[in-house]
Amino acid sequence: MKQLKNKYEKIAFLLKNRQHIKLLLNNFFEGYLYETGWSRSVIEGKPVDKEGNALPWISIPTIELLKEKDLSQLFVFEYGAGNSTIWFSKRVNKIVSIEHDKEWFEFVQKMIDANNSKVYFKELSYGGDYSRSILDYNDVDIALVDGRDRVNCAKNALTQLSEKGVIILDDAQRENYKEAKEYILSKGFKTLNLVGMNVGRAMKKVTTIFYRENNCLGI
Numbered sequence: 001m002k003q004l005k006n007k008y009e010k011i012a013f014l015l016k017n018r019q020h021i022k023l024l025l026n027n028f029f030e031g032y033l034y035e036t037g038w039s040r041s042v043i044e045g046k047p048v049d050k051e052g053n054a055l056p057w058i059s060i061p062t063i064e065l066l067k068e069k070d071l072s073q074l075f076v077f078e079y080g081a082g083n084s085t086i087w088f089s090k091r092v093n094k095i096v097s098i099e100h101d102k103e104w105f106e107f108v109q110k111m112i113d114a115n116n117s118k119v120y121f122k123e124l125s126y127g128g129d130y131s132r133s134i135l136d137y138n139d140v141d142i143a144l145v146d147g148r149d150r151v152n153c154a155k156n157a158l159t160q161l162s163e164k165g166v167i168i169l170d171d172a173q174r175e176n177y178k179e180a181k182e183y184i185l186s187k188g189f190k191t192l193n194l195v196g197m198n199v200g201r202a203m204k205k206v207t208t209i210f211y212r213e214n215n216c217l218g219i
Contacts, residue, residue, distance in 0.1 A: 065217075077097075078098070079130075079134075130153075145170065168207060168209050
């Protein structure tokens with residue numbers, strides 16, 4: 001297909017070739033794309049597994065790693081509410097999530113289990129109350145940095161971690177998060193870079209876990 005000039009010519013070529021169409025459909029409805037929820041997420045336009053249950057919008061390898069762990073006694077603090085809030089609420093002891101979008105905050109608030117989950121609205125101002133929200137909490141086991149102002153959020157999260165706490169920085173491949181990565185590393189943390197697609201999107205994503213010895217994820 002190298003001779004084809006653009007994606008539209010490639011699509012036209014595939015449509016004319018039934019074998020290619022069959023291969024595409026098999027990949028979409030069977031195997032890895034189906035099992036991870038990627039295919040259903042494309043159809044529904046939101047991150048879900050193959051049964052339609054909420055998934056975090058982080059790299060698929062990160063989801064697979066977290067699914068293997070016992071999170072039941074952990075406290076998660078999350079920047080950026082959404083399907084990840086719902087997913088974690090079913091697995092952890094407690095989750096607190098901060099959201100800057102008022103309409104989205106009100107939607108997520110109706111979806112979570114109030115017994116162990118809290119979602120708070122904070123107006124976004126870089127370096128302001130949004131990023132400092134975690135300072136009201138101690139002994140955070142997992143700080144998920146997946147919202148706005150991620151550099152400041154990551155820096156503040158460092159001060160509130162439990163002895164076994166980790167930071168998960170999503171979209172760590174982005175150049176504008178380099179400062180956050182370098183700052184965390186300067187504090188003696190190691191990194192585990194989990195590279196892959198996120199559900200529903202075919203682009204490369206890096207989710208990085210920053211950890212120390214004897215961490216809550218056993219890595």
